[in-house]
Amino acid sequence: MKLAYWPGCVSRGFTAELHGSMALVAERLGIELVELDRANCCGAGVIAEHNQELADTLNARTFALAQQTGLAMMNICSTCQGAQSECQQRLDADSAYRAHINEVLSGQGLSYEKGVDGWTNKNFLWVLVEDYGLDKLAEKVQRPLSGLRIGPFYGCYVVRPKHRLGYDEHPDRDLYLEQVIETLGGQVVEYDGARKCCGFPVITMNRETSLRQAGTHVGDALDAGADCLVTPCPLCHLNLDMQQPEAAKVVNRDLGLAVLHLPQLVGLALGFEPKQLGMGKHIASTEWVEERLASVAA
Amino acid sequence: MATYTLKVRRYQPESGEGPYWEEFDVELDPSLSVLDGLLQAKDRDDGSLSVRCSCRAAICGSCGMKVNGSSTLACKTQIGEAHEQANRRPDVPAEGGQIGHSTSGTSNPIVVEPMGNMPVIKDLITDMESTHWEKIRRVTPWLLPHGDPPEREYVVEPESMIDITQSMACIQCGACVSSCLSMEADPEFIGPAALAKAYRFVGDPRDAETTERLHDLAHDPHGIYDCTHCFSCIDACPKGVAPMDQIMRLRRRAEENGIDSDPNNGHNHMVAFTKIIEKKGTLDESLLLQESYAPGVKGKLKPTKGAIKGLLGSIPTALRGLKTGKMRSLPKLIPGVHPKLPGGAQDEVKTIYAHAQEHREEFNLYIKGEDGDEETAVAEGLEPDPQKETA
Numbered sequence: 001m002k003l004a005y006w007p008g009c010v011s012r013g014f015t016a017e018l019h020g021s022m023a024l025v026a027e028r029l030g031i032e033l034v035e036l037d038r039a040n041c042c043g044a045g046v047i048a049e050h051n052q053e054l055a056d057t058l059n060a061r062t063f064a065l066a067q068q069t070g071l072a073m074m075n076i077c078s079t080c081q082g083a084q085s086e087c088q089q090r091l092d093a094d095s096a097y098r099a100h101i102n103e104v105l106s107g108q109g110l111s112y113e114k115g116v117d118g119w120t121n122k123n124f125l126w127v128l129v130e131d132y133g134l135d136k137l138a139e140k141v142q143r144p145l146s147g148l149r150i151g152p153f154y155g156c157y158v159v160r161p162k163h164r165l166g167y168d169e170h171p172d173r174d175l176y177l178e179q180v181i182e183t184l185g186g187q188v189v190e191y192d193g194a195r196k197c198c199g200f201p202v203i204t205m206n207r208e209t210s211l212r213q214a215g216t217h218v219g220d221a222l223d224a225g226a227d228c229l230v231t232p233c234p235l236c237h238l239n240l241d242m243q244q245p246e247a248a249k250v251v252n253r254d255l256g257l258a259v260l261h262l263p264q265l266v267g268l269a270l271g272f273e274p275k276q277l278g279m280g281k282h283i284a285s286t287e288w289v290e291e292r293l294a295s296v297a298a
Numbered sequence: 299m300a301t302y303t304l305k306v307r308r309y310q311p312e313s314g315e316g317p318y319w320e321e322f323d324v325e326l327d328p329s330l331s332v333l334d335g336l337l338q339a340k341d342r343d344d345g346s347l348s349v350r351c352s353c354r355a356a357i358c359g360s361c362g363m364k365v366n367g368s369s370t371l372a373c374k375t376q377i378g379e380a381h382e383q384a385n386r387r388p389d390v391p392a393e394g395g396q397i398g399h400s401t402s403g404t405s406n407p408i409v410v411e412p413m414g415n416m417p418v419i420k421d422l423i424t425d426m427e428s429t430h431w432e433k434i435r436r437v438t439p440w441l442l443p444h445g446d447p448p449e450r451e452y453v454v455e456p457e458s459m460i461d462i463t464q465s466m467a468c469i470q471c472g473a474c475v476s477s478c479l480s481m482e483a484d485p486e487f488i489g490p491a492a493l494a495k496a497y498r499f500v501g502d503p504r505d506a507e508t509t510e511r512l513h514d515l516a517h518d519p520h521g522i523y524d525c526t527h528c529f530s531c532i533d534a535c536p537k538g539v540a541p542m543d544q545i546m547r548l549r550r551r552a553e554e555n556g557i558d559s560d561p562n563n564g565h566n567h568m569v570a571f572t573k574i575i576e577k578k579g580t581l582d583e584s585l586l587l588q589e590s591y592a593p594g595v596k597g598k599l600k601p602t603k604g605a606i607k608g609l610l611g612s613i614p615t616a617l618r619g620l621k622t623g624k625m626r627s628l629p630k631l632i633p634g635v636h637p638k639l640p641g642g643a644q645d646e647v648k649t650i651y652a653h654a655q656e657h658r659e660e661f662n663l664y665i666k667g668e669d670g671d672e673e674t675a676v677a678e679g680l681e682p683d684p685q686k687e688t689a
Contacts, residue, residue, distance in 0.1 A: 009581035013636075014624060038643035040579045045527055046571040049549045052661065054654035058575070061650065082529075090661045093668050097661050104653045108646045156479075160529035161540075175386060190390060197479040197528035204590045205523045205562040207611055209484040213526070216483070242624070243615055281624050283615075 001132065004066035005033035006121075008077040009041050010234040014242065017278025018234050021263040022076050022124065024277070028270050029132065029140060033074070039065050042083040044235075045201070052090075053101075059087035060101045063121065064110035073121040076263065078233030081123045082157025082165070088121065089164050123158055125232045125262055129176045134183045142271035144185025147296045148228070148289065150265070151189040151221035152177035153240065155233030159195050177230060180262070184269035191224035193217030198236040203243065208250055214239040215251030218259075228258040228289045230265045237261060244284045258286040268293065301325050302381050304335050305407035306347070308421050317418070321407055322347075328378025332410065333361050335377050336422070348421035356536055359471030363422050364411040366392040369476035369534040372410070380408045413476035415485070429481070430472050433489050437496035437515070444506035458503040464664040465498040465544050467537045474531035474541045486520040490531035490541030493522060497544040500551055512552040516560040522548045523564025538664060550660075563605055566593050576651045579644050582629070582636030587612060589633075 011018040026033050039062040041047075048055035062084070066073040075081055091098050092114045102111045113119075122130070128137060158165065159174045167173055174195060178188045199213030218240060221229055231237055239247070241259040248255040260268075264277045268289075279286040302324055309317040322339035333351055340347040349372070351361040356374040365375050366383050384392040384406045392409045416424035443452070474490040481487045488496075496515055499505050515521040522545055531541040549568070558565050570589030574582050591605040619625035629636040638644040 010583065013581065013583045013630060014619070016624075016627075038639055038641065038646075040639065040643075040647050041575045041581050043575065044571070044581075045546075046568055047575065049546045050553065050568050050572045051654055051658050052550075053657050053659040054572075054651065056661070057650045057654065058647070061646065089668070090663060093663055094661065094666055097659070097666075100659070104650060107649065156528040156530075161532040172386065178387070196482075197526050197530075199483065199526060201527040202480070202524065202562075204567050204587070204608060205564050206484065206519070207608060209480060209487075209524065209526070212483045213479070242619065245618065246611070246615060281622050283618050283622060283624070 001030065002032040002034065002071055003074040003127070004069045004071040005035045006039055006062060006066070006073060006075045006080065007035065008075060008080045008234065010238065011076055015234040015237050015261065017281045018076060018237070018261040018263065021261060021267050021272075021277040024272055025263045025267045025270060028272075029137070029266075031127075031132065034069050034071060036062065036065050036069075036073075042077075042080045042087075044079050045083050045086070048083070048086065055083070056087045056090055057101050057104050059084050060091055060098075060112040061105055061108070061110060063088065063091075063112045063119075064105055066121070067113060067116060067119060068110070072119060074124060074127050075121065076124045076232070076261075077235070078123060078155030078157040078231075079235045080157075081121070084121055085164055085166075123232055125158065125176050125180070126170070126173060128266070129179060130170065134179060137180070137266075138183050141184060141269045143269055143293070145181075145265070145269050145293065145296075146185045148186045148292050149189045149226050150181045150186045151191050151224065151226040151229045152181065152194045153198070153217065153221075153229045153231040153233075153236055153259070154195050155231060155236045156195075156197050158232060177232070177262075180266070181230065184265065186265075186269075189221060189224050189226040191217075191220045191226065193220050198233075198239040200235045200239040203239060210239065211243060211247040211250040214243055215247030215253075215255065218244060218247065218255045218257050219251055219253055222255065222257050226257060227292050228260055228286070230260045230262055232262040234261065240284075242283050256284060258282065258284050258289045260286070260289070299325055300328055300378070300381075302335060302377050303405075303407035304332070304339060305409050306336070306339075306422070307409075307411040308347070309412075309418050310346070310420060320344075324377075326377060328376065328381070330377055331373045332365050332375045332377050332380050332408065333372035335408075336372060336410065348423050350423050357469065359469035362413050362424075362471040362473045362476060364409075364413060364476065366409050367411075369413060369473040369530075371471055371473065371536045374536050377408065381405070384408050413472055415475055415478060415481045416472070424472070424476075426472050426475075429485070429489070430470070430475050430491060433475075433492035434470070434495055436488060437492045437499075438511065439492075439495050439499065441499065441502065441505050442507040442511075443504050452504045454503050460665055461662070462498050462501040464539055464662070465494045465501070468494055468498075468535075468539050469537055471536065473534040473536060474539075477530040477534035479528045479530050480524055480526045483526075484520060484524060487524045488515070488518065488521055490525075490545070493525070493548060494539050494541040494544040497548050497551075500548060508551070509555045509557075512548065512555050513557055515548060516552045516557045516564070519561045522552065523560055523562035540664070547660075563590055563608065566590050566605075569593065576648060577638070577644075578636050579639035579647050580636070582633065584625075584630060585633035585636065587633075 043055040199210035203210040267277045324335040324338045352358040354373045361372040391406045412418045413424045416429045525545045567590040591609040
């Protein structure tokens with residue numbers, strides 16, 4: 001399997017361990033990634049609230065760069081998925097609008113074509129379940145995550161709005177994290193916040209609301225017995241992990257729950273060591289996860 | 299005809315007891331609605347089961363409630379589909395159903411609850427006054443024209459009203475308010491229904507207080523910059539109003555109307571983000587933090603009180619990041635050191651920005667439709683003819 005790969009900004013910034021672990025995991029799974037190093041930020045919905053046409057053109061450029069490789073595109077960020085799908089929906093709806101946007105790109109020798117050879121842009125989670133396949137993933141597991149109690153945390157941008165995000169064709173996309181966790185041998189923890197908002201988009205605008213959201217979800221997962229959370233979104237990771245000590249103050253309770261990036265969780269099951277996967281870079285300690293895994297292996 | 303189990307969250311204030319769950323078995327065709335199921339249970343099993351409803355055709359907006367955790371109209375939700383939804387993971391009950399499986403044994407019940415973010419009056423009936431109607435009144439939901447009224451009706455170009463038709467489609471059911479994740483964390487948030495209603499008047503060509511309305515909504519700390527962008531209201535709305543899209547329109551209109559400061563630093567954040575991508579192509583997170591709170595720190599430093607508080611509040615997080623190594627590299631530490639895109643790619647991004655200075659088209663899917671216009675496109679030569687290609 002070979003894919004055009006858009007890592008996003010945050011996975012190469014504050015959550016560099018995500019980009020690093022994705023590279024290791026892709027290689028071991030036998031997925032060849034062609035990185036789109038000339039592509040630009042998706043705008044995270046923020047550029048669109050300033051100028052929708054600008055956001056659509058920027059993302060059309062990224063899609064065009066991916067299409068130039070002749071490969072389907074993969075991202076590792078729920079927010080990229082949501083922001084890019086939003087622009088793609090507008091571009092795909094109207095050929096005159098698409099032609100208008102492509103005119104701007106034509107000077108760069110680029111053009112976004114709708115539905116060419118069934119071209120898609122999918123989050124790693126969707127690729128893993130729909131294209132790679134859970135059976136094949138199960139065969140690659142070297143260290144089953146037996147006994148590890150894992151709470152899924154999706155990130156809004158891969159679960160809503162359903163119509164835009166391909167749920168008509170793939171209605172179970174909001175259950176894939178559970179399916180992956182079980183495939184890796186882990187135990188799914190049911191808790192209230194799995195498909196709720198981490199609060200990140202308002203961290204600079206309404207800090208207290210934002211941290212209350214993050215703190216509530218982490219607390220609910222702890223109460224439900226989770227050893228860790230797993231998320232396909234680095235922005236959720238920033239609020240759930242990096243801001244966790246601040247969130248604890250707002251919800252007025254002790255937290256301390258490891259939050260893993262999806263490729264890290266897969267990586268652990270594929271036999272990589274936590275250090276290789278950059279788990280030491282997290283703010284919420286991952287030691288408990290390592291202890292649980294060690295005790296199972298022993 | 300099939301048998302379904304409805305697991306209803308019940309509450310009778312006069313009993314002095316707290317809320318509890320009760321299951322009802324109902325028999326009806328899968329194409330009938332969850333509301334039909336509830337009315338059958340009320341008719342056959344318990345006349346005290348309370349539900350607000352009227353038209354049964356998704357027009358009156360009375361029967362808003364949560365079905366399997368999702369805010370919706372009970373009359374617009376087919377019971378067969380709700381049953382399937384509750385049984386997507388046979389071993390795990392639907393949201394809200396954590397207290398045991400159906401009494402009928404083999405499958406999960408359909409879980410029915412009153413709307414969220416609102417006080418419950420009785421069973422499935424909520425009090426919409428404090429969390430919905432009060433907020434609707436908060437946005438001055440009537441026209442504020444200037445000058446003497448015309449002798450007859452106001453005359454406007456039909457095209458100038460198209461933009462607000464989507465927000466006009468609201469039937470005040472409260473499903474978006476029920477689903478709102480910002481309001482769940484901040485009950486003071488004006489909320490999706492009221493803000494969508496606000497856009498209905500901001501976008502109306504007959505209204506003369508557009509700037510005042512936008513200033514008011516931007517300067518309320520629980521206004522347009524308190525939306526956390528979670529898309530819940532878009533999925534919940536039974537009429538396609540997409541309240542969050544209207545909130546984003548309000549943010550664009552606020553900027554266009556020169557409202558460039560607000561207590562939430564919402565405008566600064568948006569401008570800082572957009573400018574960084576023009577300069578660097580990808581996000582320089584340190585610079586975003588600095589510029590969101592204190593724009594133009596190198597030139598004129600004019601941070602608001604809220605900005606100083608926000609910036610100080612982010613310091614402990616940054617220090618922890620340094621400790622674990624998360625922020626130890628220079629681009630993550632020093633705002634502005636972040637690299638540009640390689641080999642001329644940054645200039646390509648800048649070209650797009652230059653074009654965007656003159657172009658701000660808002661492509662509206664609600665008006666244009668999502669199915670595309672391929673036939674017209676082929677006729678106008680914008681797209682190749684697929685039939686010709688295959689032939």
